[in-house]
Amino acid sequence: MASTALNLLSITLLLSILTNASGKDILRGDETIRDGETIVSANGEFELGFFRAGSSTNRYLGIWFKKMSYGTVVWVANRDRPLNNTSGMLRIDNKAILLLVDAALIWSANSSTFVKNPVAQLLDTGNLVFRDEQDGGSENFVWQSFDYPGDTMLPGMKFGKNLVTGRQWYYSSWKSVDDPSPGNFVHRMDTHGYPQLLLWKGSELQARTGPWVGNRFSGDPVPKANRIYLNEFFIEPREIYYAFHLFNTSSTRPATRLILDPNGNRQRLIWNDQNQEWRTYLTILVTDCDRSAPCGPYATCDVNSSPKCACLRGFKPKIPEKWEAADWRDGCVHINPLNCGHGDGFVKFSGVKLPDTRQSWYNLTMNLEECKSMCLKNCNCTACSNINVEKEGSGCLLWFGGLIGINGYTEDAQSIYVRMPASDLDESATDESNNSGLRRIIFISISVALTAMSALILLLLFMKRKLKRKVYSHFTGTSSSNGEENLELPLFDFRKIVNATTNFSHDNKIGEGGFGPVYKGMLEDGQLIAVKRLSDSSRQGIDEFKNEVSLIAKLQHRNLVSLLGYCIEDQERVLIYEYMPNGSLDSFIFDKGKRSLADWERYYSIINGVARGLLYLHQDSKLRIIHRDLKASNVLLDHDMNPKISDFGMARSFGGSQTEANTTRVVGTYGYMSPEYAIDGLFSTKSDVYSFGVLVLEILSGKRNRCFEHPDHNLNLLGHAWRCFSEDRLKDLLDGIILEPSNECEAFRDIQIGLLCVQEYPEDRPNMSSVVLMLNSKTALPNPKKPGFFTERKRHEKDYSSSKHILSSSNDYSITAISPR
Structure with a gap:
C-alpha cells in the first residue's frame, strides 16, 4: 500500500516537471526559478523545483531524489501554504530565500545575517543551503533546509x-x-x-x-x-x-x-x-503498550501476553480490585517497603525497554558500581542502569519516583537494576548460587597459582611504603604508626623545586594565600606546575600542611585540583599542584572585562562543575570530606575553563555515618560561612552547601557577598537576591552574562537553587546530590526561605576590607581571606 502511494507520488511529480532550465546547483541573486524549472545538485543526486503531491492540484516547492528513486520527495518548503496555480517563483536577496506569487511572499528562509554575495545551493546530501558565495569551501551556512x-x-x-x-x-x-x-x-x-x-x-x-x-x-x-x-x-x-x-x-x-x-x-x-x-528495512509501529503507559509504575507491558500488564518481581498491584478489572493505570507497589540506609539493594531485570527518563539523572563517565552506590545514597532513587550497554557497559542513569513505561523483558544484554528492600534480595542471591560453584573452583585455582607472585609483590610494596612513612616522619617529627601518612605521592627534591621556580623568583609569583605564596614553575620535562610554599608568617602550619597532603592525595575527580607531590626539607614545606592557566574563579567573575567574554553556557558549566566536585567530596570519595573554605578564590580554572576545587588545608574528613561535628576553632572566610558554623562552630556537609550557594549567587551577579552595596538597602548579596526573588525581579541580579532569551529560565532556576542552598537553617538546605539533580533536570523547585545573615547591617566608610582577619576571643574564632592565585 505504502509502496503504491510512493510510486503514484513519483509519477505525478514526474509529470509535473517540464524542464530542467538552469542545469546547475546554484541560484544567484540575479536569477529565479519558476514553475517548470529546477536546479540539480552537483552529482545529480537531488533536484529542487515545483511539484504537486499525489492527486492534489496544489503546487509546492520541494526537494526530491533524482538519480535514485526519481521523484521521491524529501523536503517541502511551503508545507502549509500551497500554491493554487503555476505562477510561483523562487529568488534570493541578501538575507533570505523567497518564494513569491505575483510579488506576494508565500514562504521565506529568513536570516538575521546580511550576506554580501548571496547564493542558494542544493547539495548532494539533499540539503538546500543559503550562504555567501565566497565561502564555497566551508560549511558556514547562513541557513539550511536540514534545520527544518x-x-x-x-x-x-x-x-x-x-x-x-x-x-x-x-x-x-x-x-x-x-x-x-x-x-x-x-x-x-x-x-x-x-x-x-x-x-x-x-x-x-x-x-x-x-x-x-x-x-x-x-x-x-x-x-x-x-x-x-x-x-x-x-x-x-x-x-x-x-x-x-x-x-x-x-x-x-x-x-x-x-x-x-x-x-x-x-x-x-x-x-x-x-x-x-524502496524496501522496508525496519518499521516501528505504535502498539497498545506504547500509548500513555497503560500499566502504570513498576509494571511491564507485553502485547503478546494476556493480560498484557504484569507487576515486576517483588511488586504487587497497588489496587487489586482495579487490576482484576483490567484497569492497570495505578500500577504496582513494593510488596515489602524500602528501608533507606538499612540494606536496600538491587534486583536485575534484563532486556527491558528502559522506563521514562523525564525524571532521571545521568553521568556519562561513571561505572555501574559507582552508579549503584550513588543511587543507594539517595532515598528517592528507585533504579539505575548503565547508559551504554556495549562491551562491559559504562555511564550511569538514575530514576527517581515510579518506573513508568517498561515494556516486556527478555534475556538480552540490556538491564535495569531496580531498588529492593533487603528482604527481597535473598531470592536473587539464591538464583545466583547455582552458578557460583564453578566460578568458585576457577577462582580458587587461579588464586593458588598466583599466591607466590602476589606475596612477593605485596612484600615489595610494603617495604616501599614503610620507607616513605619513615622519610615523612623524619621531616615532620610525627609518628606514622597509625598509617595516616601512608601517601601515594612523589616526594620532590627541594633543589628541583628551586630550579623549577627560578629560586622562587618574584616574576614567577602568581598569588598568595593563607598557606603562603604560590609560584608558577616548570619541571625538567617541561611540565608546568603551581608551587605552594609555606611562609614563616602563615596562619597555617604543619597541621594544615599534613591535612592537605593526606586528604587530597586520596581524591581523584575532574573537578578537584590534582596534587602532584610534596617536598619536606629542613624547615621547608612545599606542595606541588597541576598548573591552572586561567587562575582562580574570583579573578574571572569579579573582573568586568573578563566577565563579559563568556556566555551563559560557560557560567552554567562552572556552577555544575563545582557542584559535582562537592558531591564527590561529600558522598562519592573514600572519605566524607567537608571543605570548610569553599569560595571563589579556592576554585581554579584550567585551560578549558573547567573549575577545580582547591585548598584543602581547612578540610575535615568524616568516617562511617558521621554527618556533622563541632569545633572550638572556626576557620574559613567571612561571607561564605554558614550561620551555624560561624556562631556555634557546628560544621557539616550543609555548611559546604551554604558556601556553594553564596558562590552561585556571586557567579551570577558578578558581586561579592561581602562588601556588597545597593542604593536601596543595606542588605548583603544574599538578602538582595532573596528580595529580587520575592519581587520577581531576578533579571536585576544577573550582570555581565551573555544571555540568550532561551537561557533565561535556566539562569533564573540557578538563582533559585543558590537561594535554596543559603537558607538559614541547615535542615532546609538540599544536599549536594539533590543540587546536582536540580541543576541537570527540569523538576519543580520549592520556594526558598530567608537566607542566613539576612539582617540589614549598618554601613561605615571603608568597612570590612576583604583582606582583614577577624578574631573572637570567645571561641578562638579566626577567619582567613586568601588572595587569588
Missing part, C-alpha cells in the same frame, strides 16, 4: 536540540500522500532528564522510543550489523542529537532514509536499485 525537517530524515541530518539557541530538529508527518502539510504526528527529542525520543499525536503522547543505550534507542529492536549506515548519538555541551551516516559515500551507494508516515509509524527504507523500489 519535514517527514524525512536523510544521512547527515540531526534529530535533537541545540542547547545554546534552543533550536529543535524534529519530524512531523504529512497529513496524507496528497497533502504534505504538517499532519497529526510529531517525533521529537525530550531533554528533560536523560534524552529520549517521544512521538506525539497533537498533545497526546503516543510512544517513547526510549533513551539511547549505546547502539540504539532502548525501545528499538536490537540492530544487526549492516554495511549501509551507522547510527550515532551525541551529548555535547552545545547540542544533543541523533544522526546516521552512510558507510559508503560513493555515487553507487544505496540510498536510505527514515520517514514518519501519516499514521504515525516510523520506517527505515532502503533503495533496491535492482528492483527500482
Whole structure:
C-alpha cells in the first residue's frame, strides 16, 4: 500500500516537471526559478523545483531524489501554504530565500545575517543551503533546509536540540500522500532528564522510543550489523542529537532514509536499485503498550501476553480490585517497603525497554558500581542502569519516583537494576548460587597459582611504603604508626623545586594565600606546575600542611585540583599542584572585562562543575570530606575553563555515618560561612552547601557577598537576591552574562537553587546530590526561605576590607581571606 502511494507520488511529480532550465546547483541573486524549472545538485543526486503531491492540484516547492528513486520527495518548503496555480517563483536577496506569487511572499528562509554575495545551493546530501558565495569551501551556512525537517530524515541530518539557541530538529508527518502539510504526528527529542525520543499525536503522547543505550534507542529492536549506515548519538555541551551516516559515500551507494508516515509509524527504507523500489528495512509501529503507559509504575507491558500488564518481581498491584478489572493505570507497589540506609539493594531485570527518563539523572563517565552506590545514597532513587550497554557497559542513569513505561523483558544484554528492600534480595542471591560453584573452583585455582607472585609483590610494596612513612616522619617529627601518612605521592627534591621556580623568583609569583605564596614553575620535562610554599608568617602550619597532603592525595575527580607531590626539607614545606592557566574563579567573575567574554553556557558549566566536585567530596570519595573554605578564590580554572576545587588545608574528613561535628576553632572566610558554623562552630556537609550557594549567587551577579552595596538597602548579596526573588525581579541580579532569551529560565532556576542552598537553617538546605539533580533536570523547585545573615547591617566608610582577619576571643574564632592565585 505504502509502496503504491510512493510510486503514484513519483509519477505525478514526474509529470509535473517540464524542464530542467538552469542545469546547475546554484541560484544567484540575479536569477529565479519558476514553475517548470529546477536546479540539480552537483552529482545529480537531488533536484529542487515545483511539484504537486499525489492527486492534489496544489503546487509546492520541494526537494526530491533524482538519480535514485526519481521523484521521491524529501523536503517541502511551503508545507502549509500551497500554491493554487503555476505562477510561483523562487529568488534570493541578501538575507533570505523567497518564494513569491505575483510579488506576494508565500514562504521565506529568513536570516538575521546580511550576506554580501548571496547564493542558494542544493547539495548532494539533499540539503538546500543559503550562504555567501565566497565561502564555497566551508560549511558556514547562513541557513539550511536540514534545520527544518519535514517527514524525512536523510544521512547527515540531526534529530535533537541545540542547547545554546534552543533550536529543535524534529519530524512531523504529512497529513496524507496528497497533502504534505504538517499532519497529526510529531517525533521529537525530550531533554528533560536523560534524552529520549517521544512521538506525539497533537498533545497526546503516543510512544517513547526510549533513551539511547549505546547502539540504539532502548525501545528499538536490537540492530544487526549492516554495511549501509551507522547510527550515532551525541551529548555535547552545545547540542544533543541523533544522526546516521552512510558507510559508503560513493555515487553507487544505496540510498536510505527514515520517514514518519501519516499514521504515525516510523520506517527505515532502503533503495533496491535492482528492483527500482524502496524496501522496508525496519518499521516501528505504535502498539497498545506504547500509548500513555497503560500499566502504570513498576509494571511491564507485553502485547503478546494476556493480560498484557504484569507487576515486576517483588511488586504487587497497588489496587487489586482495579487490576482484576483490567484497569492497570495505578500500577504496582513494593510488596515489602524500602528501608533507606538499612540494606536496600538491587534486583536485575534484563532486556527491558528502559522506563521514562523525564525524571532521571545521568553521568556519562561513571561505572555501574559507582552508579549503584550513588543511587543507594539517595532515598528517592528507585533504579539505575548503565547508559551504554556495549562491551562491559559504562555511564550511569538514575530514576527517581515510579518506573513508568517498561515494556516486556527478555534475556538480552540490556538491564535495569531496580531498588529492593533487603528482604527481597535473598531470592536473587539464591538464583545466583547455582552458578557460583564453578566460578568458585576457577577462582580458587587461579588464586593458588598466583599466591607466590602476589606475596612477593605485596612484600615489595610494603617495604616501599614503610620507607616513605619513615622519610615523612623524619621531616615532620610525627609518628606514622597509625598509617595516616601512608601517601601515594612523589616526594620532590627541594633543589628541583628551586630550579623549577627560578629560586622562587618574584616574576614567577602568581598569588598568595593563607598557606603562603604560590609560584608558577616548570619541571625538567617541561611540565608546568603551581608551587605552594609555606611562609614563616602563615596562619597555617604543619597541621594544615599534613591535612592537605593526606586528604587530597586520596581524591581523584575532574573537578578537584590534582596534587602532584610534596617536598619536606629542613624547615621547608612545599606542595606541588597541576598548573591552572586561567587562575582562580574570583579573578574571572569579579573582573568586568573578563566577565563579559563568556556566555551563559560557560557560567552554567562552572556552577555544575563545582557542584559535582562537592558531591564527590561529600558522598562519592573514600572519605566524607567537608571543605570548610569553599569560595571563589579556592576554585581554579584550567585551560578549558573547567573549575577545580582547591585548598584543602581547612578540610575535615568524616568516617562511617558521621554527618556533622563541632569545633572550638572556626576557620574559613567571612561571607561564605554558614550561620551555624560561624556562631556555634557546628560544621557539616550543609555548611559546604551554604558556601556553594553564596558562590552561585556571586557567579551570577558578578558581586561579592561581602562588601556588597545597593542604593536601596543595606542588605548583603544574599538578602538582595532573596528580595529580587520575592519581587520577581531576578533579571536585576544577573550582570555581565551573555544571555540568550532561551537561557533565561535556566539562569533564573540557578538563582533559585543558590537561594535554596543559603537558607538559614541547615535542615532546609538540599544536599549536594539533590543540587546536582536540580541543576541537570527540569523538576519543580520549592520556594526558598530567608537566607542566613539576612539582617540589614549598618554601613561605615571603608568597612570590612576583604583582606582583614577577624578574631573572637570567645571561641578562638579566626577567619582567613586568601588572595587569588
